[in-house]
Amino acid sequence: MSTPNEIAMGSSGKSLPAGAFVAASWQPSGLELQCVDGTATLVADWLRDNCPCASCRIVQTDERRWQPWSATGPAESHSATIVDGELVIEWSDGHASTYSRAAFDGFNRAMHRNSYTARLWRNGDDLGWFDHDAVLADMSQRQAMFETFQRDGVVIISGSPTEPGAVIGFAKAINVALVDSQLGFIFDVKLDPTGYNIAYTAEGLPPHNDNAQRTHPPSGQVLAMLVNDADGGESFVVDGFSVLEQLRAIDPAAVEVLARVSVGFRQYSKTADGFTRAPLVALDAAGRFTHLRFSNQLRQPLPFDHPDLEEWYRAYRLLGSIVTDPANFVSFRLKAGDMLFVNGYRVMHARHEYQPNGPRHLQDVYFDVDDFSANLALLTGQATNAMVH
Ligand SMILES: [Fe+2]
Ligand SMILES: [Zn+2]
Incomplete structure (x- = not known):
């Protein structure tokens, strides 16, 4: 068995696809989001948890206010649309989330921070x-x-x-x-x-x-x-x-x-x-x-x-x-x-x-x-x- 010359450290996950949002639809496994450069399936709980709105985030400090345990169960939605280039999700409990392309770029940075x-x-x-x-x-x-x-x-x-x-x-x-x-x-x-x-x-x-x-x-x-x-x-x-x-x-x-x-x-x-x-x-x-x-x-x-x-x-x-x-x-x-x-x-x-x-x-x-x-x-x-x- 030979030894490697290098090792990928940090997050080993994929990046969210790049490019403008094209289409979104809920499937049994999650939200299928199509971007110009590819498609990803996103878990509802993950999307809800990362809602960037001013009630879910403390805007001044860029910290999380939303607490996943404040909901009675897993996040649920049957509505997802692309409006003016942004992804809009209406949740079954009445909350609405709007994700910009820039927000997704931020998720990519956070997910891969300190990888080398x-x-x-x-x-x-x-x-x-x-x-x-x-x-x-x-x-x-x-x-x-x-x-x-x-x-x-x-x-x-x-x-x-x-x-x-x-x-x-x-x-x-x-x-x-x-x-x-x-x-x-x-x-x-x-x-x-x-x-x-x-x-x-x-x-x-x-x-x-x-x-x-x-x-x-x-x-x-x-x-x-x-x-x-x-x-x-x-x-x-x-x-x-x-x-x-x-x-x-x-x-x-x-x-x-x-x-x-x-x-x-x-x-x-x-x-x-x-x-x-x-x-x-x-x-x-x-x-x-x-x-x-x-x-x-x-x-x-x-x-x-x-x-x-x-x-x-x-x-x-x-x-x-x-x-x-x-x-x-x-x-x-x-x-x-x-x-x-x-x-x-x-x-x-x-x-x-x-x-x-x-x-x-x-x-x-x-x-x-x-x-x-x-x-x-x-x-x-x-x-x-x-x-x-
Ligand atoms: Fe020493
Ligand atoms: Zn929110």
């Missing part, structure tokens, strides 16, 4: 590198950066200021909110004999995502390199979706046990103690991977009498051997002013051991990748005219 194609990558593939000043000044560069991050789960931005905390200003400038935590807001990763995490040593860091100890880890992370004058310490990243597709191709049962068994993770400092229990792998209803939680260093003992223990260890060894296979590494050296952005639900980051023969200092901050999607939707027009106007 994930590109699965591995060693030999190029990642997206962007220039700090260009991303700030040039909206087409900024959009390309957001699109690349969505597609790959990773981008690198070069030429950033190297003063401590500069990443905070950059995040603000691109409309991305940083998230705080009990462990801290900004993490100064440098050699620190009192550090509570392997990152504060000079040891190599195996591929992992941060905050496995949180039930809902922040989905985005920035690693902003301020100075890197130590020998060694090359960075590399691993595409978790690619890894999981490889695992599923050779052993689908391994994926199932990893998605079934909850594993404890703990990370703590002098003042914080984070712990959660969650499966390593999460999938959506369509069987697409949505989250790989991987931090061998933070992993806690499983219950000794767990019925899936042997099967789980077999699967975990297999997963770990794919995660740490150099065929899946994309490597680079982060130099001063390089900021590595990763989607932590998908992409694992790592570094090789370094020689503490010169200063090395990077700062980690966290965000929610939804902010990236939102900015992209604003830039592409996906977020305009949501439903009514």
Whole structure:
């Protein structure tokens, strides 16, 4: 079984047909709506629920006022006509709905919002590198950066200021909110004999995502390199979706046990103690991977009498051997002013051991990748005219 090169993420449904409304008639399965570019069958409840009128919608805020449970049963209508290019439906309870072509275009945008194609990558593939000043000044560069991050789960931005905390200003400038935590807001990763995490040593860091100890880890992370004058310490990243597709191709049962068994993770400092229990792998209803939680260093003992223990260890060894296979590494050296952005639900980051023969200092901050999607939707027009106007 071969692994895919890309995966369609988000809504997998069709779009409503384009073009002016031509004819509409009720059939046993719903409203058959004919447009210039095709025909669709629309369920009565769906049409009623999405009535754009000023009593069903709060026009000022473009929110829904209509509550489907306020009707006694399923929506019912025997009347549908096209009047002046608009679809008019009279419902059995006396309400009337008028849908413009623009309203249907809005439904299409809402139904497909945040859909994208994930590109699965591995060693030999190029990642997206962007220039700090260009991303700030040039909206087409900024959009390309957001699109690349969505597609790959990773981008690198070069030429950033190297003063401590500069990443905070950059995040603000691109409309991305940083998230705080009990462990801290900004993490100064440098050699620190009192550090509570392997990152504060000079040891190599195996591929992992941060905050496995949180039930809902922040989905985005920035690693902003301020100075890197130590020998060694090359960075590399691993595409978790690619890894999981490889695992599923050779052993689908391994994926199932990893998605079934909850594993404890703990990370703590002098003042914080984070712990959660969650499966390593999460999938959506369509069987697409949505989250790989991987931090061998933070992993806690499983219950000794767990019925899936042997099967789980077999699967975990297999997963770990794919995660740490150099065929899946994309490597680079982060130099001063390089900021590595990763989607932590998908992409694992790592570094090789370094020689503490010169200063090395990077700062980690966290965000929610939804902010990236939102900015992209604003830039592409996906977020305009949501439903009514
Ligand atoms: Fe990390
Ligand atoms: Zn209405």
